[in-house]
Amino acid sequence: MGINFGTPQKGKNEMGILVDRELREYVVEVRRVNDRLMSIKLVVGQCTVNVVSAYAPHMGLDKEVPPNEKLFIGGDFNGHIGSNARVYDEVHRGFGFGEMNEGGTSLLDFAKAFGLVVANSCFLKREGHLVTFQNTVAKAQIDYLLLRRRDRGLCKDCKVIPGEILVTRHMLLVMDVGIMVKKRKMSARGRPRIRWGALTKDKAQELEGRLSVMGAWRSSGDANSMWSTTANCIREVLGVSTGVSGRHKGE
Numbered sequence: 262m263g264i265n266f267g268t269p270q271k272g273k274n275e276m277g278i279l280v281d282r283e284l285r286e287y288v289v290e291v292r293r294v295n296d297r298l299m300s301i302k303l304v305v306g307q308c309t310v311n312v313v314s315a316y317a318p319h320m321g322l323d324k325e326v327p328p329n330e331k332l333f334i335g336g337d338f339n340g341h342i343g344s345n346a347r348v349y350d351e352v353h354r355g356f357g358f359g360e361m362n363e364g365g366t367s368l369l370d371f372a373k374a375f376g377l378v379v380a381n382s383c384f385l386k387r388e389g390h391l392v393t394f395q396n397t398v399a400k401a402q403i404d405y406l407l408l409r410r411r412d413r414g415l416c417k418d419c420k421v422i423p424g425e426i427l428v429t430r431h432m433l434l435v436m437d438v439g440i441m442v443k444k445r446k447m448s449a450r451g452r453p454r455i456r457w458g459a460l461t462k463d464k465a466q467e468l469e470g471r472l473s474v475m476g477a478w479r480s481s482g483d484a485n486s487m488w489s490t491t492a493n494c495i496r497e498v499l500g501v502s503t504g505v506s507g508r509h510k511g512e
Contacts, residue, residue, distance in 0.1 A: 278314050306442035334407040340364025354383040358391040358402040372407055380406040380419040380436050390420040396430050406436045415439055456500045468498050
């Protein structure tokens with residue numbers, strides 16, 4: 262399930278961005294420029310990610326994203342970049358569909374000016390994984406995903422999911438992105454810990470004697486009371502530490 266960060270209005274073709282519920286807490290900003298352009302910002306680990314949803318025209322998409330942040334742009338750009346990169350080999354990796362047209366040239370010029378690369382063109386795919394729009398008379402590649410060229414290594418794959426038709430016969434285009442998230446180390450400081458390392462044969466005998474005299478394990482006693490009495494006795498005999506200690510079962 263996902264959360265829609267769009268703001269639909271009755272009678273209008275609005276756009277939105279779906280975010281997985283597990284990522285919702287990472288969203289720190291939502292910007293709606295107009296009914297054709299919106300973006301969200303997520304902070305994942307040490308990485309700041311900007312996701313832009315756009316519908317042509319595409320001017321101004323990259324101007325406000327700091328260079329140290331990640332940028333991913335996706336949308337219907339209503340242009341054909343074609344299967345031949347021509348003079349755009351730095352932004353078009355040669356794996357497109359159809360013939361380049363004026364709209365595709367405009368998109369590639371934009372990508373070139375802002376240091377982006379078209380993810381759709383980076384992977385060799387069969388036709389069914391390239392075509393993003395199809396009706397009874399035509400099929401085309403007009404929806405694209407872009408990212409900064411220096412972040413090209415983050416993109417592990419990009420393709421259309423055949424058969425997943427959304428609205429107006431557009432197909433579902435997906436991109437796999439790998440971002441490392443460092444796990445926080447759990448600190449045990451401040452939590453009382455039993456000094457199990459102090460448990461010797463003599464200490465064990467002492468514990469046995471004390472518990473026997475106290476009658477801590479009477480069969481008729483309350484389980485919680487029995488455990489509390491036993492735990493307190495163990496702490497008195499072995500001592501406790503508030504520093505970081507090794508992990509021992511039973512603590």
